Amino acid sequence: MNFSKFFTNFFTTFSVPKTFLFFCIFILTITLSQFALADTPEQYHLTLLAVQDQGDGSYVGSTADLYVEIKEGSGRVFLDTTPLTKLDTQVSTRYAKQVACEYYNLPCENYDFFYTIISETGIIGGPSAGAAMSALTALAVMDLDYDDSLALTGTINSGGTVGPVGGVKEKIEAANNLGLKTVLVPLTALDEVLNKEQISKAITLTNESEYDQNNSDSQIINNEIIDIENPFEIEVFDWLEEDNLTLENYAKYQLEINAYEVSELDDVLFHLTGQRHLNEESTFEVDSQYDSIMARLQRDLCLRARSLETEILNKDNEEDTIDWDYYNARFLLSDSAKEQGDYYASASFCFGLNTQLRSELLILEKQDLQKDELLLELQYQETILLDLEEDLDQTELETISDLQTKIVVSERINDAQQRIENMRTQIASEDYETSISTYFNLGYITERVYSAQTWMLFFEMNGIELSLDENSLSLVCTLKLAEADERYNYANVYVPFSLENIFEKIQLGKEAQNEADYELCIAQAIQAKADSTSILSSSGISTDAIEEFLAVKKQAAERIIAANSEEGSFPILGYSYYQYAKNLADEEPYSALLYYEYALEMSELDIYFPASDDKISGFSDNFNFDIDTWSFLLGVFSGFALGALLMWLISLGAKR
Secondary structure, three states, rough: OOHHHHHHHHHHHHHOOOHHHHHHHHHHHHHHHHHHEEEOOOOEEEEEEEEEOOOOOOOOEEEEEEEEEEEEEOOOEEEEEEEOOOOHHHHHHHHHHHHHHHHOOOOOOEEEEEEEOOOOOOOOOHHHHHHHHHHHHHHHHHHHOOOOOOOEEOOOEEEHHOOOOHHHHHHHHHHOOOOOOOEEEEEEEEEEHHOHHHHHHHHHHHHHHHHHOOOOOEEEEEEEEEEEOOOOOOOOOOOOOHOOOOOHHHHHHHHOOEEEEEEEEEHHHHHHHHOOOOOOOOOOOOOOOHHHHHHHHHHHHHHHHHHHHHHHHOOOOOOOOOOHHHHHHHHHHHHHHHHHOOHHHHHHHHHHHHHHHHHHHHHHHOOOHHHHHHHHHHHHHHHHHHHHHHHOOOOOOHHHHHHHHHHHHHHHHHHHHHHHHHHHHHHHOOOOOOHHHHHHHHHHHHHHHHHHHHHHHHHHHHEEEEOOOHHHHHHHHHHHHHHHHHHHHHHHHHHHOOOOHHHHHHHHHHHHHHHOOOOHHHHHHHHHHHHHHHHHHHOOOOHHHHHHHHHHHHHHHHHHHHHHEEEEEEEHHHHHHHHHHHHHOOOOOHHHHHHHHHHHHOOHHHOOOOOOOOOOOOOHHOOOOHHHHHHHHHHHHHHHHHHHHHHHHHHHHOOO
16 A cells, blocks of 8 residues: 555545644654553562461461562652551562662662562561562562562561561461462571470461361371361370471471571572572772771771870879779780781770770879869860861762761761760769769760761772762661661560660661751661661570571671672771671670671662762753653654654655
8 A cells, every 4th residue: 555645645635734634643653652662561479478466466377479560660669568558568668679689780770660569468577578579679670580389588688688587487387378388488597496385286277277178087197197086186296306396397397398598689589590690709809098097097096095005104093903904905906906907996996995094094183073174074075076067067978988987977976975965964963973984984975076086087088979969868868767667666576675775776866867967867777777687687596596697697798898899889887897797706796796787788878879970961961850751752752753754755645
């Protein structure tokens, strides 16, 4: 068919105005071009293991279906749940997506993510779905084939580590009820020791439905016919011996489920796909600027400690009540860390020495310190703090090192200021008298202020420029507080002791947010989240198990630091915490676990801030359009081009 003649005859016969015809063809081609650009996204699915609160302090296992679809977009996250879920699940979803994208270095900024959770009833704990959400995100973006017949539970933490959750026994039972034969659970979860009463009751519940269906006085359990008169009085069977009452054996022998422990995201994908997808090598070189500046900071703090020691020795101290063996041992620890190139640990030891030696010196120099003298000392330190705050506010943040430096300094300023206010409150009371704690607090404040000043050195660090304006910092403050709140609330459900200290950090973060001190807000939120994660990880586990946790956390920290180093964004605070954790691992493993969490959280801060040049270059720099808008405009211009081509063909036909 000659389309040119067809269109010419059409508009000649029916006297259709050219302008109207142009308009119709133009709209038609726009519509067709949009259909051409559209695609039908594939839906990815996994089964979540969860628990439901029975209302009496007990929990029962449950399952839910998790789906994700991705479409071309700009990295946005959408969540739909049935029934409606709490805000914490929305926070978990966004965070899980970020972790997966960073862990595998995926181009997630090119997609929008649509998550759906469907459950018959309300389930507990957004965080416990984190590992599944991260895994499904990675599967979707990498478009991998996988086995969706297994289920999993576990939080997802910085560095892609899979964290502990509660109610694992009940969750495995829920998988059994659904007919699943493989489940993935966090590290050490299968070591849980059960008692015979727990298992006997569980056997009853898991076989009750079978009994009802058979309507018989016997049931087949573990391939044996067991005669019972009452399905709620099932005996404990031979395999349930005192030395093997573990969750692993219960799952394997009673439920006939293969339960595997996973420690990080790539373990999850290995079980899902049968392949490893992460490069295990994570070696890195310490940034030369960091080493140089930290060496200066260490030298400054440690020379100050030696100077204080000399001042004390020069004092006429007839009683000589100072325990020099203790101080000499601390100096040796600092020197040893320095010899190993661990300048941060050495500086930390020297800061501790400075606070204690300063207190000793104050006792010698200012015995019977009066209230007015003490208030003058506090006022002097506060003046230094105010000057330091002014300098800090005038410092422009450009790199992740700048941000972390300001976080460190802000935290130290706030700590010293809080101590000053507490001391003023105490001094105001009528019965206040100076004591050893008075001198220690004053010494701590003095050295904390000095420490804040020395950390200002790190503003000399270079690095990739990021968008660190006030709006970005405010948003990250809000996100980190939400993550901290979510993890704290989750820990509160399963940890059998008070978490008041974590709650106070979150409150301090919110106060800092209200005062637009976003760096301090981020610092408090990071610490609160890391504290909660560390407590969940270490609660009730053996020394052998914590060594396994430490190895996983150490490897994850090294991987993140290596990735940041390659990108030219060395995480000064994350690396410092990493070094300190390594130093503590042998003597104080639980403290080391906490500092590894700090290291991971601080090293991943860059995932919240886009690079300053992370925009469509050239003409588009003048417009703040997202990718959906650009897709629409592309469709419009494509339609216009197609319309123009058709009209040109029509005009050629008319001329003939």
